[in-house]
Amino acid sequence: MSTVLETEKTPYLQVLNKDGDVVNPSLMPDLSNDTLRELMRRMVFTRIIDQRAIKLSRQGRLGFYAPAGGQEASMIGSQAALNKDDFILPGYRDIPQLLFHGWNLTQWILFSRGHQHGTAMPQDMHALLPQIIIGAQYAQTPGIAMAFKLRGEKRVAITYTGDGGTSQGDFYEGINFAGAFNLPAVFVVQNNQFAISVPVELQTAAETLAQKSVAAGIPGYQVDGNDILAMYAVTKEAVDRARAGNGPTLIEALTFRFGPHTMSGDDPTRYRTKELENEWEQKDPLVRFRKFLEQKKLWSEQDEEQVMEDAKNELNDALKQADAYPKMTIPSLIDSMFEVLPDSLKRQKSEYTGKEDA
Amino acid sequence: MAQMTMIQAINNALDVELGLNKDVLVFGEDVGHNGGVFRATDGLQKKHGKDRVFDTPLAESGIMGLATGLAMQGFRPVPEIQFFGFVFEAMDEIAGQAARMRYRTNGRFTCPLVVRSPFGGGVKTPEMHADSLEGLFLQTPGVRVVIPSNPYDAKGLLISAIRNNDPVIFLEHMKLYRSIRAEVPEEAYTVPLDKANVVREGKDLTVIAYGAMVHTALKSADELAKRGVQAEVIDLRSISPIDIDTIVTSIKKTHRAMVVQEAQRSAGAAAEIIAQINEHAIYHLEGPVLRITPPDTVYPFAQIEDEWIPDSKQVLAGMDKALSL
Numbered sequence: 001m002s003t004v005l006e007t008e009k010t011p012y013l014q015v016l017n018k019d020g021d022v023v024n025p026s027l028m029p030d031l032s033n034d035t036l037r038e039l040m041r042r043m044v045f046t047r048i049i050d051q052r053a054i055k056l057s058r059q060g061r062l063g064f065y066a067p068a069g070g071q072e073a074s075m076i077g078s079q080a081a082l083n084k085d086d087f088i089l090p091g092y093r094d095i096p097q098l099l100f101h102g103w104n105l106t107q108w109i110l111f112s113r114g115h116q117h118g119t120a121m122p123q124d125m126h127a128l129l130p131q132i133i134i135g136a137q138y139a140q141t142p143g144i145a146m147a148f149k150l151r152g153e154k155r156v157a158i159t160y161t162g163d164g165g166t167s168q169g170d171f172y173e174g175i176n177f178a179g180a181f182n183l184p185a186v187f188v189v190q191n192n193q194f195a196i197s198v199p200v201e202l203q204t205a206a207e208t209l210a211q212k213s214v215a216a217g218i219p220g221y222q223v224d225g226n227d228i229l230a231m232y233a234v235t236k237e238a239v240d241r242a243r244a245g246n247g248p249t250l251i252e253a254l255t256f257r258f259g260p261h262t263m264s265g266d267d268p269t270r271y272r273t274k275e276l277e278n279e280w281e282q283k284d285p286l287v288r289f290r291k292f293l294e295q296k297k298l299w300s301e302q303d304e305e306q307v308m309e310d311a312k313n314e315l316n317d318a319l320k321q322a323d324a325y326p327k328m329t330i331p332s333l334i335d336s337m338f339e340v341l342p343d344s345l346k347r348q349k350s351e352y353t354g355k356e357d358a
Numbered sequence: 359m360a361q362m363t364m365i366q367a368i369n370n371a372l373d374v375e376l377g378l379n380k381d382v383l384v385f386g387e388d389v390g391h392n393g394g395v396f397r398a399t400d401g402l403q404k405k406h407g408k409d410r411v412f413d414t415p416l417a418e419s420g421i422m423g424l425a426t427g428l429a430m431q432g433f434r435p436v437p438e439i440q441f442f443g444f445v446f447e448a449m450d451e452i453a454g455q456a457a458r459m460r461y462r463t464n465g466r467f468t469c470p471l472v473v474r475s476p477f478g479g480g481v482k483t484p485e486m487h488a489d490s491l492e493g494l495f496l497q498t499p500g501v502r503v504v505i506p507s508n509p510y511d512a513k514g515l516l517i518s519a520i521r522n523n524d525p526v527i528f529l530e531h532m533k534l535y536r537s538i539r540a541e542v543p544e545e546a547y548t549v550p551l552d553k554a555n556v557v558r559e560g561k562d563l564t565v566i567a568y569g570a571m572v573h574t575a576l577k578s579a580d581e582l583a584k585r586g587v588q589a590e591v592i593d594l595r596s597i598s599p600i601d602i603d604t605i606v607t608s609i610k611k612t613h614r615a616m617v618v619q620e621a622q623r624s625a626g627a628a629a630e631i632i633a634q635i636n637e638h639a640i641y642h643l644e645g646p647v648l649r650i651t652p653p654d655t656v657y658p659f660a661q662i663e664d665e666w667i668p669d670s671k672q673v674l675a676g677m678d679k680a681l682s683l
Contacts, residue, residue: 120464128430129463133454139419140455143427143435150383150409150433157427170450173420180415336461337500339468339523342552342599 012222012254015229018283020291029233037298039080039228041307043072043286046096048311049105050259053112057263061319063113066093067259070226073285074190074253075160076100077231081239082158087144088127089137089159093190093257097160101127105318106325116328116336126155134165138174138187145183145248156242158186158235164195166212167203175216175250184242186235187250190225192257197271213250225253226285229292256280362542365535367509368398368474371516372436374546376406382520383428384411386421386438386474395440396476396535418444422451422473429469430459434520442477442529443486445494456525457500471526472519478531478570479620479667482660488532489657490569490621495527496598496630502551503527503597507572509540511595514549522551529597531569538573554601556608560588563681564608564615566631568594571618571668578673589677597627602634609639616648616680618673623651645683650676 017023031039050069056062068075071093079088079097088094088101095108102125110118111129119129131137137159144157165171166189178185189209193200206212213220219241223234231253238249258281260266268277293299330352334345341349362370375382384399384406390413393400403411414421418439425435439445445452456469479488495503504519504526506512512530519526557572558579567575572593579589590608594600609615615635617628628649635647650668658666668676 116461116464119462120466123466128467133450136423136450136455139423139451140427140430141423142420143424143429144431145427146424147428147431147433169417170419170423173415173417174423177415177417177420177424333461336464338460342502343601343603344599 012224013230013234014224014227015233016227016288016292018288020288020295022292027230027233029229029236031232033296033298036293037303039076039232040289040293040299042076042080042096042100043228043289044304044307045311046072046076047286048308049315052312052315054259054263056319062109062263065112065263066261067257067263068093068096070258070280070284071190071192071255072096073228073289074188074225074231074255077228078158078188078235078251078253081232081235082156084124085126085155086239087155087157089141089144089157090127090130091134091137091160091162091165092130092132093162094130094160098127098130101125103127105314106321109318109322110325113322115325116333117325134161135168135170135174137161138165138168139170141174141185141187142177142181142183145178145185146181148184149181154243156184156186156239158188158239160188160190162195163189163191163193163200163209164198164203165189166209172212172215175213175218175248178248179216179218182245182247184245185248186238186242187248188235189250189252190255191252192255194257194261194272196261196266208252210250210252216250218248218250220250220252222252222254225255226283226288228285228289256283359541359543361539362509363536363539364506364509364512364530365396365398367513367542368516368530369400369402370542370544371513371520372399372402373405375517375520376402376410378546379434381432382410382434382436384436384438385414385424387414387416387440389413389438394438396532398474398530399438418447419451422448422456425471425473426451426456426459426469429456429471430467435471436520437471437473439473439475441483441487442475442491443489445475445491452501452525452527453495453498457498460524461500468523469525470523472516472528473525474528474530476530476532476535478533479657479663480533480570482663483532485659488663490619490626492527492529492597493621493625493627496627501525501527501598503529504551504595505529505531505569505597506595507531507534507569507593508538509542511549511555511593513542514547515551515595517546518548518551521548526551529569533570549595552596552599552601554604555593555595556590556604557593558589558591560590560612562587562612562614563589563677564592564605564612565589565618565677566592566594566605566615567618568597568627569620571620574668574670574673575618577670578677581670581674582677587681594627600627600631600634602638605631605635606639606642609635610642613642613644614680615643616650616676618650618668618676620667621651622654623649624654626651645680648676648680
């Protein structure tokens with residue numbers, strides 16, 4: 001691998017071509033057959049959950065949802081390169097990474113519906129809830145990473161944004177702070193080429209997004225974001241480098257979202273051509289990896305059906321649990337504002353409980 | 359005990375807390391080797407090390423993002439925004455992020471951080487240095503806002519703020535940094551957050567002020583006393599939340615009130631104070647609650663700031679009016 005600091009043009013890193021053939025053996029990660037199968041299982045699981053989430057959202061059974069279909073390789077390949085105690089600062093589309101880092105489907109459904117308890121992540125899950133303010137997760141990542149460095153913990157902070165997010169000030173401040181303090185952080189840009197309706201060409205005149213790393217003086221790589229093995233390999237190298245005390249990395253994953261921006265009324269046919277969508281369907285990350293595994297006799301139609309069945313059952317169970325979950329209340333909302341409630345809030349709480357001594 | 363200016367008291371508070379708690383971190387632009395543009399952090403890096411007291415790149419949002427991340431991981435960051443007029447750069451990380459962390463994660467993560475920042479007029483600073491922007495954070499759920507008016511309170515309130523487990527905005531009036539000396543204990547002590555302080559007792563009029571206006575109000579009250587009229591002056595200390603109980607107790611005695619602030623009429627805390635007085639003490643009032651403030655303009659260029667900021671004559675005239683209505 002070489003960085004944009006060393007070459008004129010950012011290299012485009014790929015392990016598998018669209019037929020599932022290994023085109024770059026030197027980048028091929030050393031993964032067991034079980035792990036390879038697990039990566040496929042996670043991608044299929046995510047695709048099914050995504051398809052169901054879109055339907056559930058239309059039925060009003062889910063709230064806010066940003067479809068992830070098409071981006072499974074960049075999301076799951078990068079998350080799989082982490083340790084359990086590494087910390088994820090996700091954007092709002094990055095639900096799959098959280099689900100495989102310890103969030104459960106019930107909490108995700110509660111979060112989507114706007115329930116506070118969806119975001120109370122387990123103590124042993126190291127992640128923040130999806131960030132709505134684009135770029136803020138990049139500004140916070142150096143803080144998490146500096147905490148690990150100060151305590152001498154061999155942990156890494158990883159964060160995600162989209163192509164549009166690279167235009168934010170916080171994007172640059174985040175990578176620059178991490179560089180200046182030599183922090184164990186990995187910054188991922190999932191370039192799905194559209195920020196709602198605005199194509200990446202309108203975000204910047206830069207030829208790649210990975211080369212924005214040059215402005216922070218840190219390594220940057222552009223990766224085939226629909227190639228899970230390339231995403232895993234490049235993220236793993238960045239994570240290892242960070243863990244060894246050698247600073248942050250920026251990774252651009254070139255990918256495409258099959259669905260709309262969010263389920264809140266976005267219609268991608270207004271800004272994307274059928275030709276472009278067809279072109280990217282040919283690059284479906286699941287198809288490519290399935291071909292690779294089938295060639296190695298590691299994946300069958302039966303395996304695939306089993307994952308689909310599991311995903312549907314797990315989601316149905318989670319929906320039942322979420323439906324039965326107690327509703328939020330104003331007093332509990334007030335209680336979550338401060339450790340020690342100011343008198344003014346105590347008074348306001350009593351207005352909702354009808355008790356003076358709230 | 360030692361005689362200290364407010365800047366020395368602040369330096370001493372940081373020194374004491376850095377010594378007592380290894381999770382306390384002090385950082386910002388020029389706070390490390392240089393000891394801060396006002397020397398608030400002078401000597402702290404040398405004493406406590408570069409891992410505890412350090413300089414950052416010049417980017418306020420980055421500084422507050424760093425603080426938010428560190429706070430989420432259990433550190434107690436005390437970041438500095440060099441002048442509070444620059445807070446707009448960091449507005450999302452304070453109001454959009456740190457202030458909401460406990461709520462949005464249902465307590466899984468908290469932000470025990472203190473944003474220290476100088477503000478305040480009367481020292482001929484360039485643009486965007488002196489603006490009184492505390493009102494923005496009075497309107498931000500999830501943060502406390504503290505403004506000390508003297509060295510003793512500055513140290514005690516800053517230690518309380520650092521030990522508090524939620525975000526605190528700690529605003530330091532530049533004109534007060536070196537203009538008063540007071541007895542300040544060398545060891546750690548706290549002044550409670552959320553509590554106002556009656557700095558002058560009186561039975562005829564309640565004057566509510568904070569920051570440099572406390573001293574202006576005290577001067578006016580002394581003038582008023584020459585005529586046999588006694589104003590009670592309350593130093594608010596905490597701008598958010600407002601200690602309405604102390605204010606109401608005073609109004610029950612005086613039956614008249616006014617608010618003095620350095621922020622513009624529609625900014626600051628005055629409107630909120632008056633609204634709360636209306637809710638809690640209207641039947642104890644014999645007249646309307648006035649506010650003495652600068653006009654609703656941008657903070658002026660240095661040449662006219664002394665006319666723009668309320669002085670003791672203007673406050674005295676306000677007192678006369680409040681007593682006559």
